[in-house]
Amino acid sequence: MAAKTSLWNKLLFFFNSILAFFLLLSYALPYVFPSAFPFLSVLSLTLPVLIVINAFFLFYWIVKLHRYFLLSFFVLALGYKYLNALYQNNAHKPKDVGVHVMSFNARLFNHYGWIKEGNVQKQIQEFIANEAADIIAVQEFHKDYLYLFDAYSYQYVQTGNGKMGQAIFTNFPILNQGNIGFTKTANGAIFTDILIKNDTIRFYNIHLESLRINPKEEIFTQEKSQKLLNRMGVGFTNQQLQSEQVKLHSQNSPYPNILSGDFNNTQFSYVYKNIRNNYKDAFEEAGKGIGTTYDFKLIPLRIDFILYDSSLPLHSFETHSESFSDHKPISARFELN
Numbered sequence: 001m002a003a004k005t006s007l008w009n010k011l012l013f014f015f016n017s018i019l020a021f022f023l024l025l026s027y028a029l030p031y032v033f034p035s036a037f038p039f040l041s042v043l044s045l046t047l048p049v050l051i052v053i054n055a056f057f058l059f060y061w062i063v064k065l066h067r068y069f070l071l072s073f074f075v076l077a078l079g080y081k082y083l084n085a086l087y088q089n090n091a092h093k094p095k096d097v098g099v100h101v102m103s104f105n106a107r108l109f110n111h112y113g114w115i116k117e118g119n120v121q122k123q124i125q126e127f128i129a130n131e132a133a134d135i136i137a138v139q140e141f142h143k144d145y146l147y148l149f150d151a152y153s154y155q156y157v158q159t160g161n162g163k164m165g166q167a168i169f170t171n172f173p174i175l176n177q178g179n180i181g182f183t184k185t186a187n188g189a190i191f192t193d194i195l196i197k198n199d200t201i202r203f204y205n206i207h208l209e210s211l212r213i214n215p216k217e218e219i220f221t222q223e224k225s226q227k228l229l230n231r232m233g234v235g236f237t238n239q240q241l242q243s244e245q246v247k248l249h250s251q252n253s254p255y256p257n258i259l260s261g262d263f264n265n266t267q268f269s270y271v272y273k274n275i276r277n278n279y280k281d282a283f284e285e286a287g288k289g290i291g292t293t294y295d296f297k298l299i300p301l302r303i304d305f306i307l308y309d310s311s312l313p314l315h316s317f318e319t320h321s322e323s324f325s326d327h328k329p330i331s332a333r334f335e336l337n
Helices: 002-031 040-063 069-078 080-086 120-131 143-149 222-251 270-276 282-286
Strands: 099-105 135-142 154-158 164-170 174-180 188-196 199-207 257-262 294-296 299-301 304-308 314-319 330-334
Touching: 002 040, 002 069, 002 270, 040 069, 040 080, 040 222, 040 299, 069 080, 099 199, 099 257, 099 304, 120 143, 135 143, 135 199, 135 257, 143 154, 143 164, 154 174, 154 188, 164 174, 164 188, 164 199, 174 222, 188 222, 199 222, 222 257, 222 270, 270 304, 282 304, 282 314, 282 330, 304 330
Parallel strands: 099 135, 199 257
Antiparallel strands: 099 330, 135 164, 154 164, 174 188, 188 199, 257 304, 294 299, 314 330
8 A cells, every 4th residue: 555655656756846846937937038939938837726736735645744835835935925925915995096098808899699698888987987097098999889978078089990999088188199009910009198187108908919818718729739839929929029010119108107908818828027127017007816817727817007107106906807808907096196
């Protein structure tokens, strides 16, 4: 019996070692150009799961009083900053304080009926009215639903030659606006210079290249996996180029910046690290829990962000529970003069 137990422990530790290696490898991915190793970038999406699995192994070996626990302990300890980016336990603060900004991928306001239950457009309209955000960035905007934002005096809608694109709505005056054009894609980034009382901020709405993953499909079957990886490889490479454009543009801003939007990648990715640069992440500073904004099977993904200049005093952050889309709305409040 002891021999069987020993063999089982060795086999389990073998798998533990493989998963610990993948976790270590994923720690390095934010520093590696996706264009150089596009397939490896997939690991950045699975990092939360790798952390949980290694934490399970750590607990298991501790209970067994076995020295094998040291492997997962050291791997998790090396990635402490990634644990901090995954989970936050900041205290909730009262609402109705400061300037309220929101970012939401509306998925075309359910224009094609992906969600079968209820009147989604009506629910979104009520949500917008109840939240009464001062500035809203909408990704996957559809012009047919412009009426949902009638309460806002100023708007910048960028849809190219069609009906779909991005938009920013606010009741503060827009002094300037512009578009950061991404090539060969419907995705893009727009910005507005907004006058808030006596200060001007530059507010970005960013929507990076989609990886075109459908979480409802069994995508990891043998016949589909290669096509999926090829698509994701192209997506990661395009995201890298787009993130460089956004980073360069924001660095040349004459005002403090707030960058919001759907990055279609996680906080553990190269593109997030590249855009974030010296900005603060509102979730890390004032969020609570894991902050999942996009549910992909069993993998909690935070791919929607609000980043901000450190000169702007953040009051609070919220990941909303409402499900009007495949993304959850997020919002932050800033105590601006």
